[in-house]
Amino acid sequence: MAKGLWAALALVLASLTQGAYGQIGDDRILAAREALRTGDRATLERLAAEREPHVLDPYVRYWRLTNILARPEALPVDELNDFLLREPDSQLAERLRGDWLRRMAREQDWSGFLQVYADLREPDAELRCLQRNARLESGDMTVLDEVRARWMELADNHNACEPVFRTLALAGHIGSDELWWRARRQIDSRSPSNARATLSWMKPADAPSVADFDRMMKSPSTWLDRLPANFAISRAGRELAMAALVRIAREDVSSAYARFARIEDRLGADERAYIHATLGHHGSLQGSPGAVRWFRAAGKVPMSAEQRAWRVRAELRVEDWRGVQAAIEGLAATEQTQPEWTYWLGRALAAQSRPAEAAALFQRIAGRPSFYGILAGEELGNAFAAPSRSGTVTAEDIARADADPGLRRALALYRLEMRTEGMREWNWSLRGRDEGFLIAAARLALRNEIYDRAINTAERTDPQANFDLRFLTPYRQLIEPQVHQQGLDMAWVYGLMRQESRFIAPARSSSGAQGLMQVMPATGKWVARKIGLAGYHQGMLTDPDTNVLLGTSYMRLILEDLDDHPVLASAGYNAGPGRARRWRDERPLEGAIYAETIPFDETRDYVKKVMANAVIYAAMLEAKPQSLKARLGTISPRLTAEP
Structure with missing residues (x-):
């Protein structure tokens, strides 16, 4: 024991000595x-x-x-x-x-x-x-067999894969059906022009001309409106018509459906099913009441992972629990095990009077400090209580972390404001590390006020421990007065701030949001005018006091504008209050369903994490169990006059 302690002290001494050199x-x-x-x-x-x-x-x-x-x-x-x-x-x-x-x-x-x-x-x-x-x-032809076996899942891979894909296709190892499916997925994406390369690998007799493809992409509505009477005699003609429908559906699913109705009888059964799946997908994203009907008309046509997920969400939105069950059971096996679908399958079974099966599903994910882990626990009758247990960390663990070369480099990079390089070094140093080292590293980050690394490192440890590190409350002397002045819930503010910046004051997003509360320049200017902040200029966003004042004021303003509902306000903070308002339904909607059916991936993930954070912070700050279901509540209907 004494030998281990002396070794630990020696490591700390070495670290301190080298750290002194580091600043020179x-x-x-x-x-x-x-x-x-x-x-x-x-x-x-x-x-x-x-x-x-x-x-x-x-x-x-x-x-x-x-x-x-x-x-x-x-x-x-x-x-x-x-x-x-x-x-x-x-x-x-x-x-x-x-x-x-x-x-x-x-x-x-x-x-x-x-x-x-x-x-x-x-x-x-x-x-x-x-x-x-x-x-x-280098002559290793086995790579072709490997790629062929994974053809569909590699459809969206990096452009650097194209030479192998091209070789595979031109050698005849990939048929026209597989090439068309790849092109379809590329057309239904943000980079539809990538389909041009896939189409070029087809036999000339099977592929559309480049000129026709480009004309269709330039104006899909015009292309459909001018289809020749015999367009359906070739597969290329039908595929271009379907591609045009897909491009229109991404912007206006109702317009796409109207045009589809005019040519539906000219397409084959599988082709109609494909278009129905596409309409269901984009109809769900656009809040169309026809989404469920379209997905059901698609039958068992092959779908992408995203389409399969939105088929579940479409059934959720109308609360058809048999439909929810069927859609989840239609997911890939690996998808069914994801927490969201485990929870909603449990809910579907419970709604159909199958409580024992539902409880078994809830038990799989209950207890995790996450949106669906907390909700599953509540379905089993357990409100969330924050564990007070901390993981075991020894003096030797602390010394190992303090002396670790990668962590020392990371701290030096953070000190020199090279945050990206510092984060890379930090994360690299955590690979394969034991629990004691991780806890010590998290505490090292906390001592150096690198709050994001403290939180993220602690999240790699036992999910039922170290909540003092996972859910930090820094800047409390700055935040608490503003929370009280704005009449906000401290747990919600901390939950949102943790998601926005991980409490990194100089944080700046790729879109220009700044500071602890990631306030956009335009938002900061608008809020400053609303609250009468004299002498405001954009440079003040980097000041933590001003940033928190503007961020909490904005939270209050959008909360008041969105039914005083934290779920709507959280969505509004991330994506804008107008979108949060439009995402409501024409009838009351369970808060958890609203959150799960938000059409923006980033905002959907954001709202779920903010609300889970808020429950955990409330349990810690108030020292008593909390209900996430109560916080999620019910979302009021969209007004008829609203778009």
Whole structure:
């Protein structure tokens, strides 16, 4: 025991000593980062040639090597291998391999590619595709069998997979039916032009002309309205007509259905079923009352995972429990085990007087600190009570985390405001770690006020423990007065803020939302005017006090505008109050059903997490069990005059 304690203290001492060195050379690290950004090769070369005992010294060398890899000059193979040997199993070594592999793929060095790829730990979608290309180019024809077996699930894969797909199709290993299904899925996407490549792999006699495809894509309504009388005599003619219906349905399902009715009798049974599934899918997203009818008319036609999920949601929206059961049982086996469908199948069985079967399903997910875990617990009669248990962490665990090279690099990167690099290092360092190390790492992040890493790291531990780390309440002295002034629920505010920013004050989204409450510039300006905030300008969004004032004021304003309902207001905070209002039904709707049938993936996930967070925070702040069902309540009907 004494030996272990001395070892732990030695690790802490080493960490502190190295950390002191880490701050000395910060200027060199920052200068190297700027040289990389501006393309200042000479400065980067000079700084990389220097050696200082800084925890981020490998980054300077890595930046130099990535700069070389991006230029059309001979590869420094010895230097690349030397870096990989000096930084084994590091996040930088993984990234350098990825950069090197992309360079070799551009130069079609497939033999070298396969050698380096063998040491890659976590290849992304592009590199997995490039590896298939490398195998094919190296004469490994077994890759064709592998891709053919997974043809449909790879339909939306990275563009780097196209050479293998093309080879497979042109060699006749993929038939026209499979090619048409792939093209259909691509047409019903945000990048429909990708279907052009798939169609080009067909035999000329089977495929539409490029000119016809482009005309249909440019104006699908016009294409349908001008269909020749004999359009249905060829499959290409029918497929282009269906593609036009799909493109129209994505924008206006009623218009698509009206046009479909005019040509329905010219299509085959499977083709009509496909269009009915498409109408059901987009009808569900657009809140059309015909969605259930269309999905049922589709029968057992093959559907995408997204279509299958929306078939369940369409039945949920009308609360047809037999329909819900049938739709869930029609999901793929792996999909049926997801918490949302486990819960709703339980609800469907309970509604059909099958309580024992329902309880068995609820028991599978009850107790998890998640939206459906909490709801399932309530169906079993258990209101949510936050566990007070903390996981076991020893002095040695703390010392291991403090001395871990990856975590030390991450802390240094955060200190230098390189948050993206810091997050990568942190996450890489947690791979395969034991519970004690994870808890210690979470506490290390908390000590350094890196709240998002504290929360995310704690979430990797026992789901019934460490709630003090998973559901932090920082900035309370700043938040609590605003919550009281606005008349808001503290648990809901914390639940929303946890989802928005993970309590990172300088957080900034890709859309421009800023700060603890992720306030958009336009929203901040509007709220400042509404509350009479004198002298407001956009730069004030980065100030935590102003950000919380504007964020909580906005929460109050949209709550008042949306029936004082936190589910609607949460949806409105994320997607805008107008959308939250339109997503209601013409009749009262259970709050959980409203949340599950929100048509935006991001907002649907957001609302469920915010509401679950709110229940957990309430249980912790009030020290008593809480009901998520009560918070979700009932959503009032949409007014007739509303769009």
